[in-house]
Amino acid sequence: MSLEIEKCEGWGRIGRVFGKNGFITPNIVLLRFFDQDSFLSQNFLPKSLKCQENLIPSVLEKEIKSEKDSLSLQLSPKLFIYPSLQMQGKSLNDISCFEDLFPIDITKNSDSIASYHIIPWDLPIINLGQYNSYLKVLNDINEPELSNNTKLALNVPLMPEIFTQLLPILKDSTIEMVCLGDMSSLITHPTLLLKFLLHINSWVSPNIMLYAPGVPSSYIPILVYLGIDLFDLLFVEMSSVSKKRSDLIFEQNITVEFFLERLWLTKKALETGKLRDLSRIFANSFPPLKTLLRVADSQIPLENNTPLYGPNTLFCTDETDFTRPEVTRFRKRVQTRYTPPKHIRGIIFLPCSAKKPYSKSKSHSLFRRVIKRNMKRKYHLIEEVILTSPLGVVPRNLEYTFPAGHYDIPVTGKWSEIEKKHLITDITYFIDKLSPNIPMVGYVTGKEREILIEACSRSDRPIHLLSEEDGSLTSRENLQEFSRLLQDTFSSVPSKPKISAQLTFLRTVADYQFGKGIGSILIPNNVQIYGRKDFGFRVQLENKHLLTFRPKTGLLTLSLEAGERLSGYTSNTVTFDGDNIEGSTIFTNAIIKANEEICPNDEVLVVSTTDELLAVGTSYISGDLLVKMKRGKGIKIRQKVRRK
Amino acid sequence: MSLPRNPLLSSTIYKLRQEFLELEKDSLKPKTWFKLTETMEKVVITGVIPTRGCSWALSETGGCSVCGYINDSSRDHKIPSEQIIEHIQQSLNQANPSKPIEFKLFNSGSFFDEDDIPQKLRSQIIDLLKKPNKIRLFSVESRPEYLLNHQDIINETNIRLKPITLEIGVGMESSNDAILRDCWNKGFLLDDYRESVQITRLNGIRIKTYVLIKPPFLTELEAICDSIRTSIDAIEIGTDIISFNPCTVQNGTLVNFLAKKNRFSPPWLWSVLHVIKTIRNQFPEQELICEPIAAGKQRGPHNCGKCDKNVLDLINRVINSKQIPNDLSNICPCYKRWQVLVTTPIEVFRTRNHSKLRFLNPLNE
Ligand code: SF4
Numbered sequence A: 001m002s003l004e005i006e007k008c009e010g011w012g013r014i015g016r017v018f019g020k021n022g023f024i025t026p027n028i029v030l031l032r033f034f035d036q037d038s039f040l041s042q043n044f045l046p047k048s049l050k051c052q053e054n055l056i057p058s059v060l061e062k063e064i065k066s067e068k069d070s071l072s073l074q075l076s077p078k079l080f081i082y083p084s085l086q087m088q089g090k091s092l093n094d095i096s097c098f099e100d101l102f103p104i105d106i107t108k109n110s111d112s113i114a115s116y117h118i119i120p121w122d123l124p125i126i127n128l129g130q131y132n133s134y135l136k137v138l139n140d141i142n143e144p145e146l147s148n149n150t151k152l153a154l155n156v157p158l159m160p161e162i163f164t165q166l167l168p169i170l171k172d173s174t175i176e177m178v179c180l181g182d183m184s185s186l187i188t189h190p191t192l193l194l195k196f197l198l199h200i201n202s203w204v205s206p207n208i209m210l211y212a213p214g215v216p217s218s219y220i221p222i223l224v225y226l227g228i229d230l231f232d233l234l235f236v237e238m239s240s241v242s243k244k245r246s247d248l249i250f251e252q253n254i255t256v257e258f259f260l261e262r263l264w265l266t267k268k269a270l271e272t273g274k275l276r277d278l279s280r281i282f283a284n285s286f287p288p289l290k291t292l293l294r295v296a297d298s299q300i301p302l303e304n305n306t307p308l309y310g311p312n313t314l315f316c317t318d319e320t321d322f323t324r325p326e327v328t329r330f331r332k333r334v335q336t337r338y339t340p341p342k343h344i345r346g347i348i349f350l351p352c353s354a355k356k357p358y359s360k361s362k363s364h365s366l367f368r369r370v371i372k373r374n375m376k377r378k379y380h381l382i383e384e385v386i387l388t389s390p391l392g393v394v395p396r397n398l399e400y401t402f403p404a405g406h407y408d409i410p411v412t413g414k415w416s417e418i419e420k421k422h423l424i425t426d427i428t429y430f431i432d433k434l435s436p437n438i439p440m441v442g443y444v445t446g447k448e449r450e451i452l453i454e455a456c457s458r459s460d461r462p463i464h465l466l467s468e469e470d471g472s473l474t475s476r477e478n479l480q481e482f483s484r485l486l487q488d489t490f491s492s493v494p495s496k497p498k499i500s501a502q503l504t505f506l507r508t509v510a511d512y513q514f515g516k517g518i519g520s521i522l523i524p525n526n527v528q529i530y531g532r533k534d535f536g537f538r539v540q541l542e543n544k545h546l547l548t549f550r551p552k553t554g555l556l557t558l559s560l561e562a563g564e565r566l567s568g569y570t571s572n573t574v575t576f577d578g579d580n581i582e583g584s585t586i587f588t589n590a591i592i593k594a595n596e597e598i599c600p601n602d603e604v605l606v607v608s609t610t611d612e613l614l615a616v617g618t619s620y621i622s623g624d625l626l627v628k629m630k631r632g633k634g635i636k637i638r639q640k641v642r643r644k
Numbered sequence B: 001m002s003l004p005r006n007p008l009l010s011s012t013i014y015k016l017r018q019e020f021l022e023l024e025k026d027s028l029k030p031k032t033w034f035k036l037t038e039t040m041e042k043v044v045i046t047g048v049i050p051t052r053g054c055s056w057a058l059s060e061t062g063g064c065s066v067c068g069y070i071n072d073s074s075r076d077h078k079i080p081s082e083q084i085i086e087h088i089q090q091s092l093n094q095a096n097p098s099k100p101i102e103f104k105l106f107n108s109g110s111f112f113d114e115d116d117i118p119q120k121l122r123s124q125i126i127d128l129l130k131k132p133n134k135i136r137l138f139s140v141e142s143r144p145e146y147l148l149n150h151q152d153i154i155n156e157t158n159i160r161l162k163p164i165t166l167e168i169g170v171g172m173e174s175s176n177d178a179i180l181r182d183c184w185n186k187g188f189l190l191d192d193y194r195e196s197v198q199i200t201r202l203n204g205i206r207i208k209t210y211v212l213i214k215p216p217f218l219t220e221l222e223a224i225c226d227s228i229r230t231s232i233d234a235i236e237i238g239t240d241i242i243s244f245n246p247c248t249v250q251n252g253t254l255v256n257f258l259a260k261k262n263r264f265s266p267p268w269l270w271s272v273l274h275v276i277k278t279i280r281n282q283f284p285e286q287e288l289i290c291e292p293i294a295a296g297k298q299r300g301p302h303n304c305g306k307c308d309k310n311v312l313d314l315i316n317r318v319i320n321s322k323q324i325p326n327d328l329s330n331i332c333p334c335y336k337r338w339q340v341l342v343t344t345p346i347e348v349f350r351t352r353n354h355s356k357l358r359f360l361n362p363l364n365e
């Protein structure tokens, strides 16, 4: 049994655990408690709950009435919990072989459902912080021979000192699940919880599933987003006896049904690329949850595992979205990878529009008509730049590129301090890349105008603005003043021979996608460009297909030809173990190296160990996961080198 | 079970105890304490006397993980022998002369340990008790090793006491060797207990077995199971009476250290009730006692705070073989909470750094 990743977002993933009785994560684990004493079950539990091998299901399962729920739980893995070594009458010193750890022979588990067995604790060792002795023993005993459905799980409490000890035992071992035992006591301590997750993530291989016991249902989306694969029904069970009505709207009268529905919703969100959005919705129900989401962006590198392009629309509805990975990545790439084309002699800053891409909006078609009319043959020397929140600065040539062509924000006209701060930073980055004699016009009013003034004064650059501070930019008067402004500012710009706008456009996108300066390497002047922006460009070089621009994502897809040109230049490179790729998919076990910055949906070059180009394709997962995952799809091949 | 003790545990206990005793050196005073309880048919005198202190606790093994009685013992001070004798005499004088007396004398150690109680003091006490001719039972405590190694002293004492019955309390705490070693740090194993009890009973001496409820490290459920199992084993080995002692948090102990870190909390009174009820049902004739110390307080066995008194009453009723309601959930809503806690594995997962498990629901903590 082992895990394959089917889809990811942030640290969240849909996993498929293969095997005869596989299952899908995120999921619920059904807990089985080893019956320590028959007196107890006589006194606590109805007879009907007792089952073979002395393992009692957690009480709640009897309350699962709805057929739908019991059906969905049939596909959930089981987790067996055994008494501590002490209760079994053993101490760590008595453990000489694997069988000694358990009160029953777990190797002969014939259950039809995937079963995981928690390695019992040695209590003083754990509680006195001597986890390493415990792990050492586990490490020293022979690997167990388990049946295919039977796997081990390790419970890990919040003890930072143990994490360094974890690595050797978790690496290549039969442990396939880690239980984060202290998770439920940490949920109202978001910063600690995040620290715990960071530790775990740095030590536990992504091939291992993470299970968080006893957490409330409102935490499911965000915890999945932060990498948790499995949950349980303990919270429901514990809430059933609490007299206090919960303050949390999503936990009121929580039932198994609701709990499972939240999980189902989370899975759906992951499938459709909306997990972050769901996390935000739940985060708004409880301050510690919100803290968790806010702090996560600054402390956890979520970017690399967030798809390069996502769903049709990217909603940014509150301040947590200003720092969501899609936004941060766009801003970073514009800051570091974008360079204004060499021939540019003037800049016009414009406001954003609700319709995307901007140029399809009424306001932008008006603006552009005015600009074209005034600039005439110098039009191609002017760069239009859109100021917006939360993306910051969007050069016209990137207006199709995800998420610039896809985001949607609530329109209020008000800017928060953080939005202002971000925009000023981005404008400053942009201006500092321009040579000092390039004149700039700002056709913006209101807050954008103020922000633009502030950014320009910081960089000590003049900016030509509309006299009116507020008011409609589409009014006849303002458009007339815009005309005058353009005439005055750019009249001295010398005209230059025309450069293909399409070529500049494609190169800008290529830079954004593959790194600064890649555009001109990938796309030489003598290419033939077919099609239209809105329907996509097909680009050929010497009658061979080079690349395609897809307007839906605003990104390029590469051909083998393009791969050859990029070889050695782009960091989007993956090393394949072998020199003959079979089929149209490369699985992760065949990948020995991949650049860390590769994200899901990224275009990648597949090379051999001797750096020979073998194929081009799209990555399913991040570079880190491409290397670390033992199973699952890695690269979808578009075109590969034909061997004779 | 090669090693009789767990070095990690024992050294931790030793360190903690030494630190405490050193810190409190000047403020700790040996204490004498006497109490008289009169019932319809008898007078019970309970006395605690400050002898030198339990040798096990004073040794480098650190002593038992929950025991802080050493704090009230004389240790390096001179044993106040005259005072002890005087107090015993006083309490005997105060007792109602028309009723027989049961005299329980605890030295928080071993009555037959020469290092703990000098031979002279022991004979003085015995002589004192023989005089009034009304004492029916004399009850003391001892660790099993003295029952095994000092059989001569014990037999002699027993003969001198005649016709007073001698009862010796043995702190067995658990019949699980791993728990004895890894949780209690008792320094002996089940076989030592078994042997000492069997030998001692041959001489017509009564054995009282202490069963401590809830050691450090175990979960509430594990502790309940262990106490039930232990009681059954003790009865099978032949104890005359079982005394249930719910664990309390005492200064200078490992348990205190863990409790401060939220890694230990004393048992629920529901757990105590459950253990006793189970044993009572199985052994209707068995003599049982349970007099919890600090019950209802944070450092002692407790429930939610509202029902502690009621549940203590129930415990007493069960001890005295009286009926109690079948459905306990009507007594207090916290019963359900306790039930969920023990039947749900949540406690198994947590190390309890940040949780107060009595609240269960992490959002209410
Ligand atoms: S419990 Fe008894 S044996 Fe253990 S340290 Fe205390 S007095 Fe000594």
Ligand SMILES: [Zn+2]
Pocket (backbone or CB within 6 Å): B303, B304, B305, B306, B307, B308, B332, B333, B334, B335
């Ligand atoms: Zn109560």
